[in-house]
Amino acid sequence: MTQNTAAKWRPFGAEIRRLRVEHGFSQSRLGKRLGVTGGMVGHIERATRVANRPQVDKMDELFATEGELVRFWKDTLREGAVPEHFRDALALEHKARHIREYQSVLIPGIVQTADYARTLIRARHPHSDTEQIEGLVRARTSRLEDIRRRGTFLWLVVDENVLSRPIGSPEILADQLKWITFLIESGTIRLQALPLTDNPGLCAPFRLASLDARRSVLYLENALGGQIVDEQEQISQAYTLFGAMQAEALSTQATLELIRRIEKERPST
Known part of the structure; x- marks a missing residue:
């Protein structure tokens, strides 16, 4: 991932971490719910990897953000500039x-x-x-x-x-x-x-x-x-x-x- 792309996704990654901690999930536990490793969750939170839409949909459901997390993800996609x-x-x-x-x-x-x-x-x-x-x-x-x-x-x-x-x-x-x-x-x-x-x-x-x-x-x-x-x-x-x-x-x-x-x-x- 390029430096510019990582910078773009840092606020989203920080929000994932905040929601995870707020709901009492470890990276490993959240990873199991998403079908990935805890290490991958860490990558998403640090913005070295980008969550895909099914993962975001699942986190939106787990954290009860009522579509807000999905909208944040969509907005980040289009706000690259x-x-x-x-x-x-x-x-x-x-x-x-x-x-x-x-x-x-x-x-x-x-x-x-x-x-x-x-x-x-x-x-x-x-x-x-x-x-x-x-x-x-x-x-x-x-x-x-x-x-x-x-x-x-x-x-x-x-x-x-x-x-x-x-x-x-x-x-x-x-x-x-x-x-x-x-x-x-x-x-x-x-x-x-x-x-x-x-x-x-x-x-x-x-x-x-x-x-x-x-x-x-x-x-x-x-x-x-x-x-x-x-x-x-x-x-x-x-x-x-x-x-x-x-x-x-x-x-x-x-x-x-x-x-x-x-x-x-x-x-x-």
Whole structure:
């Protein structure tokens, strides 16, 4: 297995190990249930081997993950082009019950249209070919459907200038705003625009993922990728900051009205 392939499967392997330990299985015992050796289970957990679909189906049944493990496996197959630094964040996203995200520069990736995402990805990867670009676009835009299927609560706060910042062309931004409007009106997301005056944010983007009633994880974005933080004090500070942003931001309805004003003021082509 190549180094890139192994890196791609590490989050999945780590999840297998977590589930195995949580359910009291040794590698040998799990291997017997899968029809392989305990050593092979170790290879899967270390991402030096990849589980096949029948093995994943069996583990999904054993660990009672109700299809979630199968979806994780499928997503890992198609997310081979995703940069390594973001794979752990995606693994957390798969397990999140609630996601709260603040963005100061761009529409959050999880709700970007294909054209909006493609414009950003091409700018960031100027030497990638069309197939690589389209792989990244599919990986980014497919995340929302998985979240909708799982019923994950998604609450986004963005600086208000994000909604009017031209990306690619006026038409691309217009389509993006229409998509955002649909997602809000359909109840898929909650989104609030944060005015630039008295803004408690004005910081780098971050995401809070609540995995269960007792555990949350913080993902901090930066120019070169991102960092996962599980230190409770920092997570608590991030929740406090996000709450302050929610309080100062426009309501979801007022944000919709702002989007409509932006669309109305856009020069006709």
